[in-house]
Amino acid sequence: MVDADVRLGLSGSDLAIRNKTFHSALTMTPGTLEGISHRFLRVVAEHGLQESVVDFQDCNGIPSFTVNADAVEACLRIAKENNGYDLLSDCFGVDRLGFSTPHRFEVVYSLYSIAHADRIIVRVALLLDEPCPSAADVYPATVWPEREIYDMFGVEFTGHPDLRRILMPDDWVGHPLRKDFPLGGEEVEFSHNVREQESK
């Protein structure tokens, strides 16, 4: 172990961070869908998908709906075509390792309607190694961000046209934005004489 760490050029603080454990003490208060009337919910109900919307949260003024993974494409299509959310503002992943939630990852679609000047968030909760259906057919702008989520969190997108790493090198091992990926400690290149330097 020590030898490998020397080869990696790890300092004591790097090791401390790598060995840090996360406490699952945090609970997310489950939201309630009762009493929420939003035009997204209404149209989703008209399409018979109200069972797929499982949670609601108010993110400082932005309504956020959690939908089941199998219905995410349909729900996003409704949001785009029936609710006028024509712009994909952003799409990103969240790792909930530190929270005591049943799911591990979230894929968050932040949508914007230019006509109504408002936003909603549609999110999918995923278990570890659970694939997520790609939204690239509905919002072509998700092609790159979904690649980024794949790269950073290791979430597989089914039906994605071009699922490759985007920011990290193709031969990189691991997914850096996962909470159990250490900060620091990546292999130092050109380390052939580390041991000589250490012994001096």
Add this chain to the structure above:
Amino acid sequence: MQSSDLMSERSTTFPAGIEVERHHDSESGADTMTINMGPSHPSTHGVLRLVLELDGENVVRCTPHIGYLHTGIEKTMENLSYYKALVLTDREDYLSNLCNNLAYSLAVEQLVDVVIPEKSQVLRVLLNELERIASHMLWLGTHALDIGAMSVFFYTWQDRDLILEIKEHMSGVRTKTSWICPGGLRGDMPSGWYERVESFLNQFPKRMEMYEGLLSNNPIWLERTRGVGVLTPQDALDAGLTGPSLRASGVAWDLRKSNPYSGYEQYEFDIAVGQYGDVLDRYRVRMEELRQSYEICRQAMKRALAMPGAPVRTNDRKIAPPPKAELDTSMEALIHHFKLFTEGYHPPVGEALGVVEGPRGEKAYYVISDGSNRPYRVRIKGPSFYNLQALPKMCEGRLVADVVAMIGSIDIVLGDIDR
């Protein structure tokens, strides 16, 4: 047989070390070759690598490869306290530092639920518009330089430098000031600062006339930009384009108008909208934006000068340190000051989105708090990341020489893309 002989003969004409991959499509009879543009190519504005498949001079396919400037800023921010993470926002999109500061501050202020004083709102607008002018000046110079108009670059650099001097006068730092922070501004403007801004603004309209004179009616400029890299409104929305590049395609959407923040609703200005969505329109939209930014700066200056001595930082001790004078007399204030800058503050569990109209488009910070002193997750939405997604669509079927013009016209910053 004959063609392969020809190929081998051709490949020997390249000097050693330059390899060009050639393909022959037997169905269509097309000969294409694949070349690398970048990652270190002056016209790619950073370290962007494009793999171009060419049929003669025409681009058949363009594949951007990004990530050369990836520094893991999101991950690093998750391991710093809220106040320390602020300095990293300067370093992702390094040409619109104050706009990034503002987006992050807006998100954190929502989380801790704090109201900031009127004067800091005004100064935030003023600083953001100065930043927009500085960023557009850099864009104008490099864009013109890419297309071959060299002299514009020297002039725009002078103007940008004046704004950097304004920032230096304010903070002692030329670019990465972190001057906009959660809770307001780090400090009030020093004496002589407003005069410096005033003198910059006084000469600015004349400079704009000069730039227009150099480019707007220049036949070579028009030839190189008109009808090049056309994006229809639907194409632009599909790629997730925002900012001036989206407006040039005819979509009238500006966050300063649609979802005003920091009191933008109190300022009179127009937003420029293009008609054809080509490189020329994107140039025109940004030129008009520069004039509108100038107008906003004038109005903000008037407001700021009417409030001498007003506070520029919230007096909510939860996130703002006690005033310096208090530290000399009060032990509690000293302890609080120390705790605030070592441990930091603990926003309640929640999520907030801070979003501003940056020079390149919608700049958004999505901050998730788990109740600790460090953000659990910071997502940085880089507008350039989405804007670059539109490049392959624009390039298809165009000449190689136009690719350079198109990259310049979407005004990408690689720090914003790779983060």
